[in-house]
Amino acid sequence: MAQLEEKLKSCFEWFHRHPELSYEEYATTAKIKEILAQEGVEILPLPLKTGLVAIVRGGSQGPVQALRCDIDALPVTEETGLSYASKYQGKMHACGHDFHITAGIGCALLLNEKKEGLAGCVKIIFQPAEETSLGALKILETDVMEDVGKIWGIHADPTNEVGTIGIREGYVTAAVDRFVVNIKGTGCHGAHPDDGIDPIPAAAAVVQAFQTIVTRNVNAFHPALISVTRIQAGNTWNVIPDRAVLEGTVRTMDKQDRVLFEKRVEEIAKSTAAAYGAEADVEWIAGAPATYNDGEMAEKAIQAAGQWGFLVVPEESSMGGDDFSFLEEKIPGCYIKVGTGRGQLIHQPGFCVDERVILPAAKYLAALIGGVPCREGK
Numbered sequence: 001m002a003q004l005e006e007k008l009k010s011c012f013e014w015f016h017r018h019p020e021l022s023y024e025e026y027a028t029t030a031k032i033k034e035i036l037a038q039e040g041v042e043i044l045p046l047p048l049k050t051g052l053v054a055i056v057r058g059g060s061q062g063p064v065q066a067l068r069c070d071i072d073a074l075p076v077t078e079e080t081g082l083s084y085a086s087k088y089q090g091k092m093h094a095c096g097h098d099f100h101i102t103a104g105i106g107c108a109l110l111l112n113e114k115k116e117g118l119a120g121c122v123k124i125i126f127q128p129a130e131e132t133s134l135g136a137l138k139i140l141e142t143d144v145m146e147d148v149g150k151i152w153g154i155h156a157d158p159t160n161e162v163g164t165i166g167i168r169e170g171y172v173t174a175a176v177d178r179f180v181v182n183i184k185g186t187g188c189h190g191a192h193p194d195d196g197i198d199p200i201p202a203a204a205a206v207v208q209a210f211q212t213i214v215t216r217n218v219n220a221f222h223p224a225l226i227s228v229t230r231i232q233a234g235n236t237w238n239v240i241p242d243r244a245v246l247e248g249t250v251r252t253m254d255k256q257d258r259v260l261f262e263k264r265v266e267e268i269a270k271s272t273a274a275a276y277g278a279e280a281d282v283e284w285i286a287g288a289p290a291t292y293n294d295g296e297m298a299e300k301a302i303q304a305a306g307q308w309g310f311l312v313v314p315e316e317s318s319m320g321g322d323d324f325s326f327l328e329e330k331i332p333g334c335y336i337k338v339g340t341g342r343g344q345l346i347h348q349p350g351f352c353v354d355e356r357v358i359l360p361a362a363k364y365l366a367a368l369i370g371g372v373p374c375r376e377g378k
Contacts, residue, residue: 005359008106011035012358013084015098019073019091022129025050028071028101032126035105041112044123046142051128051135053144055121056111056370062120065369066145068153068324069104070097070130079349095346096156099353099361101126103154103338106362111370118370123148125327133176133287136323150297151333152369153324154361158346159316160339162357165305165364166315167336169295174223174251175258176287176321181206181269185278187242199244200233202276206246207231209272213264224252225319226261251319253290288323294332301334304368308360 011031020028029050033043036054044053051071078085078092086092093099108124123144129135139145157166183203188196207228218224226248233244250265252258266282273280293315305312315337324335338361341354 001359004106004109008102008358008362009355011105012098012102012353012355015101016082016093017084017087019086019088019093019098021075021091022072022132022135023050025071025128029126032071032101032105036108039109039112041108044144046144048128048138048142051138052126053139054108054124054126056108056115056118056124057121058118058370059116060119062118063149064121064123064147065150065152066123066125066148066327067104067107067365067369068125068127068136068151068327069100070127070135071101072097072129072131072135074131074347076347076349080352082352092349094348094351095131096340096351096353097130099156099340099358100154102358103361103365106359107365107369110362110366122370130323133321133323136288136326140326145327145331149331151324151327151331152297152365153322153333153335154338154365155322155335156340156346156353157337158340158343158351160313160337160342162339162341162354163309163311163360164313164339165301165310165336166313166339167293167298167301167305167334168315169293169298171253171290171292172315172317172335173291173322173325174253174319175290175325177250177258177261178285178287179248179250179265180283180285181246182281183244183246183269183273183278184280185240185242185244188240190238190240193240196240196242197277198240199242199278200240202273202278202280203231203233203244203246205276206269206272206280209268210265213261213268217260217264218257219254222252222254222257223317223319224254224257224261226250226265251321253317255289258289288321289325289329291322291325291333291335292328293334297332297334301336301368304364308364308367310364
């Protein structure tokens with residue numbers, strides 16, 4: 001196991017040093033393929049530009065399961081001071097996907113080594129472009145999920161120490177939706193607002209009114225939020241513009257709340273703009289649904305973590321999203337948080353993963369998904 005640990009650390013450092021953004025993960029894909037091919041792990045022939053799917057076929061009949069490992073990096077300038085820090089200015093594995101890749105490789109190698117004792121098949125999905133919230137759709141465009149009965153996923157967790165696993169049943173990440181509101185008025189001189197229709201007060205009123213969806217339309221016990229994150233209007237000081245643009249995000253856990261928000265955002269934008277004499281057009285851009293942990297799978301993951309000596313804590317729900325949820329829309333899924341050492345949070349320039357977590361995570365996943373013991377001496 002010491003030799004495997006050193007191999008995985010070397011892989012991890014290579015991936016950390018060579019981050020690639022969404023849909024640009026060509027070198028990353030080639031490196032994963034190289035490592036797996038050297039160890040005799042089968043790679044499925046799929047029409048993916050980036051990303052790949054490996055498969056370990058067991059020695060006997062059984063279920064088909066999958067492990068999702070995302071592979072893209074973020075447009076963040078690294079400030080960790082690590083000896084293997086990113087080589088590329090403005091690009092960094094600031095969300096732990098380098099760890100996800102390496103744990104997935106380790107899981108594949110361990111399962112492949114003991115595949116005669118494996119019942120069924122395990123597909124390890126190295127998925128591109130998770131940070132777009134739509135990368136999982138590239139996987140679904142292939143037929144690779146058609147025979148999969150269960151899907152597992154992991155994520156680095158810098159709020160917990162190494163040796164900690166966060167799991168629980170139910171919703172763990174939110175549905176992610178985006179909206180753009182274009183408010184049309186009539187431009188005029190800033191000294192004569194009565195000659196036009198000012199879209200800026202209308203936009204301000206829309207921003208305020210949107211919050212009533214949370215406070216007056218959604219069940220108070222349902223996690224939900226709406227954030228306007230961009231307001232743009234005009235380009236000089238003495239001209240009232242003819243347009244204003246609002247952009248933002250909606251996060252929900254409940255499916256019906258998600259439907260309600262789409263309806264109310266459009267109703268509020270149009271009616272509020274009309275009250276100011278303006279018009280509003282709304283574009284709704286649906287993203288990933290909420291991630292839900294199947295109860296049976298969560299319980300299995302908890303038991304396995306305890307058997308392997310991990311401290312198990314309740315997984316915290318997050319209003320962040322993950323397109324892992326697309327993969328579990330038709331089959332049960334479980335999304336597990338793996339403690340990577342306390343420090344800066346994900347998406348921050350100082351975020352880093354404690355390398356001591358890599359081998360234990362790989363061994364845990366191999367035992368959990370494949371049912372194959374991977375301890376020292378066994």
